[in-house]
Amino acid sequence: xxxxxxxxxxxxxxxxxxxxxxxxxxxxxxxxxxxxxxxxxxxxxxxxxxxxxxxxxxxxxxxxxxxxxxxxxxxxxxxxxxxxxxxxxxxxxxxxxxxxxxxxxxxxxxxxxxxxxxxxxxxxxxxxxxxxxxxxxxxxxxxxxxxxxxxxxxxxxxxxxxxxxxxxxxxxxxxxxxxxxxxxxxxxxxxxxxxxxxxxxxxxxxxxxxxxxxxxxxxxxxxxxxxxxxxxxxxxxxxxxxxxxxxxxxxxxxxxxxxxxxxxxxxxxxxxxxxxxxxxxxxxxxxxxxxxxxxxxxxxxxxxxxxxxxxxxxxxxxxxxxxxxxxxxxxxxxxxxxxxxxxxxx
Ligand code: SAH
Numbered sequence: 001x002x003x004x005x006x007x008x009x010x011x012x013x014x015x016x017x018x019x020x021x022x023x024x025x026x027x028x029x030x031x032x033x034x035x036x037x038x039x040x041x042x043x044x045x046x047x048x049x050x051x052x053x054x055x056x057x058x059x060x061x062x063x064x065x066x067x068x069x070x071x072x073x074x075x076x077x078x079x080x081x082x083x084x085x086x087x088x089x090x091x092x093x094x095x096x097x098x099x100x101x102x103x104x105x106x107x108x109x110x111x112x113x114x115x116x117x118x119x120x121x122x123x124x125x126x127x128x129x130x131x132x133x134x135x136x137x138x139x140x141x142x143x144x145x146x147x148x149x150x151x152x153x154x155x156x157x158x159x160x161x162x163x164x165x166x167x168x169x170x171x172x173x174x175x176x177x178x179x180x181x182x183x184x185x186x187x188x189x190x191x192x193x194x195x196x197x198x199x200x201x202x203x204x205x206x207x208x209x210x211x212x213x214x215x216x217x218x219x220x221x222x223x224x225x226x227x228x229x230x231x232x233x234x235x236x237x238x239x240x241x242x243x244x245x246x247x248x249x250x251x252x253x254x255x256x257x258x259x260x261x262x263x264x265x266x267x268x269x270x271x272x273x274x275x276x277x278x279x280x281x282x283x284x285x286x287x288x289x290x291x292x293x294x295x296x297x298x299x300x301x302x303x304x305x306x307x308x309x310x311x312x313x314x315x316x317x318x319x320x321x322x323x324x325x326x327x328x329x330x331x332x333x334x335x336x337x338x339x340x341x342x343x344x345x346x
Contacts, residue, residue: 008038008063009135014184021176022059025095033165038186041142043067052133064088068139073147080332081147087112087136091129093142093164094342097147097156098331106144107159109166109342110174116199117221117232120264122298122336122343123164131170137177141187159189160218162197163343168204178215191215197262202239202247209254217250217251218260218291219244223270224282225316232269247286252286259288263314264295271310276317289324290314296330 011019017030032051036042043065045056066088074082081097091107113126140163145156159181161167167174178194181184191214198205199220208217223229229236241268248259263279264270283290292314295305311327330338 005062005064007066007133007135008033008059009065010133012225019062025055026273027201029055033168034185035180037065038138038180038183041067041139062241066133066135068136068143069203070143074335074337076332076335076337078334079330080335080337082142082153082335082337083140085109085140085143087132090337092241093132094337095144095163095331096337096342097144099148099152103157104144104148104152104154106141106148106156107160107162108140108144109165110137110167110170113164115169116166116233116235118199118340120266120295120298120303121340126343128165128169131136131173132165134173134176134180137174138186141177141181145187155156156189157193160197161195161196162218162339166199166201167196168198168201168208169214171204172208174186175211175213178213182214195260198233199233199242200239200247202243203280205244206250207245209251211255212330216257216260217255218262219248221261221263221279221282223275224278225270225275226268228340229277232266241282245282248286248288259286261288261290261292264293265306265310265314268297269303271306271313273313273317276314280321280323281312283318283321283323289326290318291326291328293328293339294330294342296333297338298343 013034016034019025020029021027033048036048036340045059047219048056069086070083071086072084072206079099083095085093085095091112093112095109096107098105098107109132110306111131112129114123115128118124141159148156181189182191194215195218196215197218197220222232226241292311295303313324315327332338
């Protein structure tokens with residue numbers, strides 16, 4: 001029986017160089033192939049035209065390239081594009097291209113499904129099936145970069161880890177992907193243009209701080225009152241706000257990087273003065289700003305976007321306390337591409 005071939009992109013450059021030496025070739029061949037795999041994003045060994053036919057065959061005999069395939073591309077009336085991305089084992093994740101006047105942002109997935117249980121999020125209804133590999137995350141970015149060049153005549157400018165999954169529950173692979181995205185041997189993007197969004201896993205936030213990562217951090221807060229947060233994000237019972245706060249203070253002390261809080265104001269849940277005051281207090285623990293995001297309905301109306309007055313109340317209280325606040329409109333709603341709507345409907 002044929003043994004399962006290894007995903008060649010699971011090898012480091014050094015391991016690839018070693019492989020060639022062990023197979024009687026020069027280590028330099030490893031550099032060439034590595035460049036094809038990452039920077040040139042080759043889908044097949046046959047595409048590696050500066051490598052001999054025999055070498056390509058030898059690679060074919062030993063490895064596979066588990067490249068993603070964009071199965072379906074949907075375009076929203078506002079220009080947003082959603083890709084349904086098929087993985088080598090047939091599972092599907094989604095990623096989104098969000099164009100504005102000046103930027104193109106890629107919103108990428110880090111897991112198939114999600115193990116968290118946020119009650120307002122469509123992805124939470126799929127169980128977590130597996131983590132994405134670094135190359136599967138990288139490929140989503142490449143696909144969106146290509147689409148950005150094709151449809152908007154400019155390269156991708158920003159990346160947010162706000163697609164399916166909890167990035168900090170797939171920490172190692174997300175960090176490896178970011179390493180390749182920012183490396184000159186990959187896409188050479190600035191880490192300052194990358195934001196990892198988490199529902200807040202204190203231990204992992206501290207780990208990132210210790211590793212002095214250079215990308216930005218966003219936390220899906222939604223409530224700064226434990227009882228309320230636990231009722232909408234049940235894992236908050238395990239990681240209460242006190243621990244989150246402590247981890248965020250640590251993050252700032254190490255990275256000096258301001259934190260973004262993502263916050264939806266819902267009718268009857270957190271649309272009170274008391275809730276807004278709690279948010280203001282939380283924002284004072286570490287330098288931060290708030291994105292008030294619009295709710296994208298996913299269900300029968302259990303959760304409803306609060307009235308404009310409530311959002312304005314939040315905005316005023318935050319601003320009068322010197323906290324930067326942005327009110328974000330949803331993009332790509334008509335194709336279920338907006339925050340919290342990614343659930344492989346197709
Ligand atoms: N797991 C990560 C990243 C994915 S969610 C995280 O929790 O941050 C990306 C953002 O969309 C989060 O801020 C999340 O709280 C928000 N979100 C989830 N469902 C939503 C919905 N139905 N409407 C608006 N935002 C939603």
